[in-house]
């Protein structure tokens with residue numbers, strides 16, 4: 232079998248963990264498998280590098296940020312190759328340049344465009360365990376890019392797709408995908424399977440166990456994807472086309488604390504205002520999530536919306552620069568908010584799901600600031616300090632801890 236195995240930061244955090252992973256890799260290699268390994272930076276390396284950059288220039292260019300952040304992954308792959316070689320087995324580490332992982336030029340959030348399999352196949356043919364940097368890409372101009380926080384998952388799935396691997400295993404610090412973040416909801420239950428669509432929603436709504444783009448790619452190329460623990464031997468969660476085992480009304484609860492709310496108060500109530508505001512943000516590559524527009528009063532109205540917290544300051548800046556165009560009375564913002572969402576394919580055909588969710592929040596006396604719904608998810612915006620209580624209450628209300 233050809234298997235792509237990805238290990239996250241916690242799984243390679245120190246020498247002992249690296250040796251533990253090396254042993255597991257060798258075990259699988261000895262079973263006759265061809266192995267491609269994708270690694271993240273060790274532990275908090277990426278965060279530490281960001282801090283280092285901020286000490287020098289808090290407004291550093293995105294190109295240089297990527298040049299810096301991509302080094303974390305390069306350390307991991309070299310160390311892993313050394314660990315495997317020490318165990319007496321052949322291994323080689325490669326970075327994005329060495330296996331031509333081409334991406335677009337959106338520094339900090341680049342998308343993979345193509346990967347050449349030549350070098351990787353060559354190394355596999357030499358019987359090497361091939362260890363590749365996650366998170367890294369290169370653009371056509373020959374610069375290093377990174378794929379966005381959590382992007383090593385996407386590197387792994389992209390490699391599995393292009394190499395036509397039999398399996399892509401994502402090893403992490405939990406033993407699978409749960410009905411909610413097990414660190415927040417103690418009663419969260421491990422799912423044996425989840426569909427690509429449901430996983431994609433969960434990932435997009437803040438469940439960082441898988442990078443959302445990795446799930447998109449897995450669906451597109453039908454990659455056999457498993458999430459499992461690097462520390463235990465538990466069976467993981469299979470992410471696949473249709474989940475037949477558990478077809479539930481609500482499959483999971485996701486919490487996203489990395490969002491902020493912006494409100495433009497006292498805008499003129501006339502056609503084109505929303506278009507102008509949101510096209511300006513789009514032009515500046517700022518994605519907007521939940522949007523709320525108030526009912527007009529005396530030819531005035533308010534528009535509020537959420538952005539990721541990383542985009543808060545850039546969004547405020549461009550809006551302020553265009554103050555004259557929009558003619559608002561006040562520009563407000565709040566970064567102490569969180570989005571709590573429920574996801575489930577069964578929701579589309581069932582009414583009453585939203586009211587059950589709102590009842591759970593009412594029982595806990597938690598105020599809802601904004602609501603957004605789609606066929607398979609409902610999200611509410613709450614005060615950040617209420618987020619964990621909200622997630623637990625909703626999880627309890629839908630009895631997600633019980634196997635249906």
Ligand code: ADP
Nearest residue numbers: 239240241403404408409411412414438439440
């Ligand atoms: P890695 O470094 O291995 O990529 P991450 O920290 O990116 O690991 O992702 C794993 C974390 O995702 C877990 O520690 C857990 O707290 C969080 N998480 C959020 N939602 C879920 C969920 N539904 N199921 C499992 N883990 C989740």
Ligand code: ASP
Nearest residue numbers: 271272277380381382383
């Ligand atoms: N090291 C990167 C990060 O911390 C990528 C990853 O871990 O997937 O976001």
Ligand code: MG
Nearest residue numbers: 239381439440
């Ligand atoms: Mg991750």
